Amino acid sequence: MSIIEEPSSQHQDLEAYRIHLPQHVLPSSSHDTRGPTNDNGDGDDNDSGFFYIPDFISADEEEYLINKINTAPLPKWKTLHNRRLQYWGGQVTASNVLIPQDMPDFLEKFPDLVSRLERTGAFRGSKHGRPNHCLVNEYRAGQGIMPHEDGAAYFPAVATISLGSHTLLDVYRYVDDALQQQFDKKMEQHDAGPGDPAALPRERIEGNVKVVRGARAREPEPVFSILQEPRSLLITRGRVYRDFLHGIAERTSDPAEALSKVINVGQIRDGGIQEVLAAAKASLQPPSKLMPVAKADGDGTRKTELVRDTRLSLTLRDVEKVSKGLGGLLGAMTRV
Numbered sequence: 001m002s003i004i005e006e007p008s009s010q011h012q013d014l015e016a017y018r019i020h021l022p023q024h025v026l027p028s029s030s031h032d033t034r035g036p037t038n039d040n041g042d043g044d045d046n047d048s049g050f051f052y053i054p055d056f057i058s059a060d061e062e063e064y065l066i067n068k069i070n071t072a073p074l075p076k077w078k079t080l081h082n083r084r085l086q087y088w089g090g091q092v093t094a095s096n097v098l099i100p101q102d103m104p105d106f107l108e109k110f111p112d113l114v115s116r117l118e119r120t121g122a123f124r125g126s127k128h129g130r131p132n133h134c135l136v137n138e139y140r141a142g143q144g145i146m147p148h149e150d151g152a153a154y155f156p157a158v159a160t161i162s163l164g165s166h167t168l169l170d171v172y173r174y175v176d177d178a179l180q181q182q183f184d185k186k187m188e189q190h191d192a193g194p195g196d197p198a199a200l201p202r203e204r205i206e207g208n209v210k211v212v213r214g215a216r217a218r219e220p221e222p223v224f225s226i227l228q229e230p231r232s233l234l235i236t237r238g239r240v241y242r243d244f245l246h247g248i249a250e251r252t253s254d255p256a257e258a259l260s261k262v263i264n265v266g267q268i269r270d271g272g273i274q275e276v277l278a279a280a281k282a283s284l285q286p287p288s289k290l291m292p293v294a295k296a297d298g299d300g301t302r303k304t305e306l307v308r309d310t311r312l313s314l315t316l317r318d319v320e321k322v323s324k325g326l327g328g329l330l331g332a333m334t335r336v
């Protein structure tokens with residue numbers, strides 16, 4: 001798109017990239033208050049939702065970024081038990097303040113990801129109007145991230161660029177208010193009474209819901225998944241950022257049952273992935289005499305799963321509180 005068609009002061013129309021949420025996946029509290037029409041899971045906030053843009057970066061840019069990340073100085077990597085990560089743009093303190101560092105050229109200049117993201121409008125309304133922080137996660141096949149909600153340090157918009165492999169972002173709902181109240185009541189009764197303190201531990205499984213003292217309980221299975229292709233951008237913005245939890249299952253491949261929960265099928269760019277999604281769906285249909293048998297590949301089978309490779313994700317956010325004092329100076333001094 002030329003600069004004439006799209007001056008940098010204007011934002012792209014994100015609406016064209018919205019992932020439409022089927023009614024049955026909306027958080028339980030939404031069912032009562034909002035009708036089935038024009039309800040996309042984000043209430044009155046029309047800017048809220050999940051937006052999926054395939055091929056946000058080119059294959060050359062992807063290769064360049066992977067190389068830059070993989071050749072970053074070793075101390076840049078923080079190793080967790082199930083993945084490695086890098087921070088760019090500075091460190092966020094426990095009190096949600098960014099101790100800033102300059103963004104590296106590979107995020108700001110070439111490719112000019114920060115300004116490209118600014119133009120999407122994803123950060124419209126945030127303090128800086130553009131991301132000032134980037135977390136890089138590396139997931140080898142079989143690695144993932146537990147279901148969670150992102151912290152309060154950030155403006156509620158996340159831009160995630162995927163490199164090297166697809167993945168499925170699994171989206172979970174919290175349990176409904178009535179069930180949560182039951183859990184809370186049980187906890188209160190237990191705490192007030194002479195009961196054995198060990199009887200209601202900090203974390204427990206009730207039915208198949210995980211209940212953690214002091215936290216909202218979530219449903220055990222994802223209510224839907226978003227397939228992210230390499231080079232794609234996923235924007236999570238507004239209410240959905242808080243209404244749902246998100247995670248990535250620790251799997252080396254995504255089987256048909258998992259693929260059947262993907263809700264952005266119509267937005268997938270890669271023809272091979274589209275075929276696997278269709279075959280996965282067909283494989284889960286009850287056999288019907290009326291339906292023709294699915295066309296088989298050369299080896300007689302249609303692939304119904306997607307094998308994962310190493311994936312790097314760039315999650316870019318706007319940390320609204322930025323330290324300008326001594327912290328900032330220290331941040332600059334500890335730059336690696």
Ligand SMILES: O=C(O)CCC(=O)C(=O)O
Pocket residue numbers: 135137145150160169246313315
């Ligand atoms: O890697 C991803 O796509 C998700 C990462 C994530 O949820 C996070 O860093 O908070």
Ligand SMILES: [Fe+2]
Pocket residue numbers: 148149150246
């Ligand atoms: Fe997250």
